Amino acid sequence: xFQRMPDFNQDTICxxxxxxxxxxxxxxxxxxxxxxxxxxxxxxxxxxxxxxxGDHMFECYARGAKHVDTFxxxxxxxxxxxxxxxxIKNVPYEDFLKFxxxxxxxxxxxxxxxxxxxxxxxxxxxMDLYYSMGNAGRKMFAYHGRLDHMAHYDNKYYSDxxxxxxxxxxxxxxxxxxxxxxxxVSANFTRKYDFxxxxxxxxxxxxxxxxxxxxxxxxxxxTLGELxxxxxxxxxxxxxxEYMWGNNASTRDQMWDAWQKFATKQNSKTHAxxxxxxxxxxxxxxxxxxxxxxxYMTQNQKIK
Numbered sequence: 001x002f003q004r005m006p007d008f009n010q011d012t013i014c015x016x017x018x019x020x021x022x023x024x025x026x027x028x029x030x031x032x033x034x035x036x037x038x039x040x041x042x043x044x045x046x047x048x049x050x051x052x053x054g055d056h057m058f059e060c061y062a063r064g065a066k067h068v069d070t071f072x073x074x075x076x077x078x079x080x081x082x083x084x085x086x087x088i089k090n091v092p093y094e095d096f097l098k099f100x101x102x103x104x105x106x107x108x109x110x111x112x113x114x115x116x117x118x119x120x121x122x123x124x125x126x127m128d129l130y131y132s133m134g135n136a137g138r139k140m141f142a143y144h145g146r147l148d149h150m151a152h153y154d155n156k157y158y159s160d161x162x163x164x165x166x167x168x169x170x171x172x173x174x175x176x177x178x179x180x181x182x183x184x185v186s187a188n189f190t191r192k193y194d195f196x197x198x199x200x201x202x203x204x205x206x207x208x209x210x211x212x213x214x215x216x217x218x219x220x221x222x223t224l225g226e227l228x229x230x231x232x233x234x235x236x237x238x239x240x241x242e243y244m245w246g247n248n249a250s251t252r253d254q255m256w257d258a259w260q261k262f263a264t265k266q267n268s269k270t271h272a273x274x275x276x277x278x279x280x281x282x283x284x285x286x287x288x289x290x291x292x293x294x295x296y297m298t299q300n301q302k303i304k
Contacts, residue, residue, distance in 0.1 A: 023074055023076075023142075024139070024140060024141055024142045025053075025074070025076045025077060025080050025140055025141050025142065026052050026053040026077065026080070026141075026142045027053055027080060027100060027141050027142070028053050028055060028100070028155065029052060029053050029055035029056070029155060031055075031199065031200075031243050033055050033056055033059045033155055034059055034155050034156040034157075034159075036240075036243070036294045037059050037060070037063060039294075040195070040238070042060055042063040042064060042065045042195065043063065043064035043065075044064060044065075044066050045060075045064075045065050045066060045194035045195055046065075046066055046067050046191060046192070046193050046194050046195075047060050047065050047067070047068045047069070047193055047194060047195045047196075047197065048068075048069045048070075048071070048185070048189060048191070048193045048195070048196045048197070048231065049068060049069070049070050049195075049196075049197040049199075050070070050071065050072060050197060050198055050199045050201060051070035051071055051072030051074075051077045051078065051081055051177055052072060052077060052199060053077070053080060053081070053084075054070070054077070054080065054081035054084050054085070054175075055155050055157075056068075056070075056197050056199065057070050057081065057175070058084070058088070058155070058157045058167060058171075059155060059156065059157055060195075060197075061167060061170045061171055062156065062157045062163065062166070062167045062170065064170070067172075067176070068176065069176045069177075069178070069189060069191065069193075070175065070176060070177045070178075071177065071178045071179070071180040071182075071184075071185060071188075071189075072177070072179065072180070073179075073180065073181045073182075075179045076126065076140075077177075078122060078123075078175075078177045078179065079120075079122050079123040079125075079126035079127070080126075081175050081177060082119070082120060082122075082123050082175055082177075083112075083119075083123055083126075083127075085171055085172075085174075085175050086112075086115050086118050086119070087099065087112065087115070088157075088164065088167055088168050088171060089168050089171055089173075090114070090115045090118070091111065091112070091114075091115065093158075093160075093161040093164045093165065094161075095111045096158065096164065097158070098111065099111045099112070107130060107131075107137070109127075109131065112127075182198070182201050182205070182223055183223065185227060185231060186226050186227065186230040186231055189231055191231065192231065192232065192233045192234070192237070193231055193232055193233060193237060194233050194236075194237055194238070195237070195238050195239075195240065196227060196231060196232060196237070196238070196239045196240070197240045198239065198240060198241050198242070199243055200242060200243050200244075202215070202216075202219050202241060202242045203242075205219060205222075205223065206218055206219055211258070212254060212255050212257075212258025212259070213258040213259075213261045213262050215258075216258060216259065216262040217262060217265070219241070220262070220266060224239060224241060224297065227239060228297075228299055232299050233299065234299060234300060235299065235300055236298060236299060236300070237298070237299040238296050238297070238298050238299070239296060239297045239299075240294055240295075240296045241295055241296060241297060242294070242295040243293075243294055244256075244259075244293040244294070244295055255293075256274075256293065259272075259274055259295055260274075266297075271297065271298045271299070271300070272297045273296060273297065273298060274293070274294070274295045274296065
């Protein structure tokens with residue numbers, strides 16, 4: 001574990017045993033975020049998303065979202081999202097790529113020097129900590145700075161200069177981020193959202209339950225039900241509750257079977273459905289190919 005950075009919200013709730021508030025930071029998503037969001041109409045929508053690297057938020061704004069609130073139990077994700085937000089709005093595309101995806105210019109302070117006056121105190125402290133650690137600073141990040149792997153992920157907002165520049169014009173001046181565990185969302189966000197995006201929070205909350213259907217039911221009773229009642233638009237709001245990818249076909253098939261059983265039980269209250277993209281692949285960190293499966297539930301939709 002690396003040096004501690006001041007926790008700017010020490011009272012945050014944490015119910016997850018698998019994911020804590022002071023782990024390494026994700027610089028970029030290891031999900032095919034662009035791939036599955038292309039299947040939803042986000043134009044003009046109000047969205048709540050896990051913070052993580054910020055890629056969910058950036059891809060939502062790139063697709064015309066009106067507003068995106070983010071939350072994360074790892075408070076170190078906020079400086080990274082803020083840093084990327086400032087860079088997209090103020091730094092040329094080529095410098096963005098050099099800063100994050102090359103060994104020679106990785107986190108080069110000269111690239112961000114012109115925008116440093118925009119930085120919040122938490123971002124300044126984060127950057128100071130990184131630079132004070134020298135080469136060991138790479139250990140602050142998930143993947144430990146293995147840049148060749150991170151560059152494989154194809155999130156569209158930085159896939160070419162035109163998309164990058166268009167996103168810059170759509171981003172807010174300041175990001176909306178709260179340092180929270182999923183169980184603290186309803187007490188801290190009062191909006192009704194068109195979409196709630198939970199990435200793979202489910203995996204960390206219920207990793208101890210081996211039976212997939214039982215785990216999904218527990219997640220629904222303990223988390224999704226409250227979110228749907230308090231934070232999801234009543235007619236047609238969608239919770240993307242699980243980005244599902246397994247190490248092998250057997251794992252994926254077992255989870256998909258569990259999802260179908262769960263959906264059958266729950267569709268009288270909240271229409272459970274799923275999106276399986278058979279022809280869409282992502283290259284994960286270790287280099288093998290896996291199917292992308294996104295499970296989602298639609299609030300009060302009649303089953304056709």
